[in-house]
Amino acid sequence: MPTEDERTHEPARELPADRLDLGDAEQAAADQPPEEEPRQPVDEPRRLVPPYDRAHKRRNQRPLPT
Template sequence: MTTDDEQPGPLPFDRLDFGDAEQRAEMDGIDDPPADEPVTLVDEPVRVRQPYDQTQKRRNQRPLPT
């Protein structure tokens, strides 16, 4: 027979580490990204620059990328 002193105490469920918090957020269905961060697509198309015209080739002057 066990006494009250030998009973295990309550588990600290209110103290979660980062892994538990991420898993808890996944289980709760919180998948919305924060509104202040811009969403960039992984497969975003790459902008192709226009070919150099003859004057730029002749002078070897290229416009700075913007």
């Protein structure tokens, strides 16, 4: 293990472009313009599922034990 005296005190250099990771997020972000996400208004009404009618409830109700 090198001691403090044996270490070189050179500033860190940037890696050459051919040694960069192709999946690096910073590299990918620098190459492509940011993609815009579709905007959805905050106050947009939500679709509500209509409640069951009486006939549908009656059809799905389990018979009472006798």
